[in-house]
Amino acid sequence: MTQDPNKQLQSMFSSIDVTASTGSGEAKSASESQDNALLVALLRRMITHQDKTNDLLQELIQQGRMQQQARQTELERWKQSNPELARSCRDAVDVLSDVQNEFLQSLTNEVDENEYSLRDSDYMLQEFVDRYGPRLAHLNGVLQVLSQLADKDAS
Secondary structure, eight states: OOOOOOHHHHHHHHHOOSSSSSOHHHHHHHHHHHHHHHHHHHHHHHHHHHHHHHHHHHHHHHHHHHHHHHHHHHHHHHHHHHHHHHHHHHHHHHHHHHHHHHHHHEEEEEEHHTTTHHHHOOHHHHHHHHHHHHHHHHHHHHHHHHHHHHHTTTT
């Protein structure tokens, strides 16, 4: 009759007998055989669960690919429907990339000029972050959107 696997696992790991055994070799061999059978059953369960996990991961990957392909198809369809706007987005990306480069240069100059005060003063660091952080984050967001909408073939 099959025992509950959880009870078998608990009995297997709950106590270890470290005393010298006076029992016969046959009893010891039967106990080891039962433990080995339990271990094999446990390993098979682990493999089964791992296979299920792998199957679920494959499904997730496939769904992600399908969503990405659908988004790419929709974006290409939009670009074909709005070629002038796509070219305008490309031009805007070029201009804003230059603006971003200038902004990053002024940011790095500010850091170089105020290195010690930024390190020593929490107030100065907070002022720096408040001054440059939001603009940098928003500019990066705008550039990302425009880059996705831009017609890559236009130069």
